[in-house]
Amino acid sequence: MSGQPETVSHGEGQQHPIGLYFKVWILLFVLSSMSYAVDYFHFVGYLRWTLILVFMFLKAGLIITVFMHFAWEPSTLKLALGLPVIAIVVFIGFMAVEADYTFLSRLTFMSGGT
Known part of the structure; x- marks a missing residue:
């Protein structure tokens, strides 16, 4: 040393x-x-x-x-970086569906029932 x-x-x-x-x-x-x-x-x-x-x-x-x-890169690194991205995309898809449902519910129930 x-x-x-x-x-x-x-x-x-x-x-x-x-x-x-x-x-x-x-x-x-x-x-x-x-x-x-x-x-x-x-x-x-x-x-x-x-x-x-x-x-x-x-x-x-x-x-x-x-x-x-x-x-x-090694496959373990690809998996560690790829899975969160896929999870985020799926989450964004769920939120888009939920947003449409909420918007349509508001149109239906807050427009005076017509």
């Missing part, structure tokens, strides 16, 4: 083919174009918001998977 910090020699980091990144960039461009097309073609209502959210989640998933190297 000389009091000096030990230096650890690390090997070269894992390299991924550049073609993978180009493919993901092209796919992100296509998804962004499709998201723009939703507004361009004047989709409205639930269809509009569903398409926008689907494209948003697909783009976020690609970015996390490839550019943040999530695809190469």
Whole structure:
């Protein structure tokens, strides 16, 4: 023990083919174009918001998977990070259904019964 910090020699980091990144960039461009097309073609209502959210989640998933190297993580880490996200999405779905039910109940019972 000389009091000096030990230096650890690390090997070269894992390299991924550049073609993978180009493919993901092209796919992100296509998804962004499709998201723009939703507004361009004047989709409205639930269809509009569903398409926008689907494209948003697909783009976020690609970015996390490839550019943040999530695809190469151990499966236990994927499970530890993925389960809470899935639980949150399910919870948001339940709350959306509950909000619609509450809104429709208020319309029915507070409008004078007509």
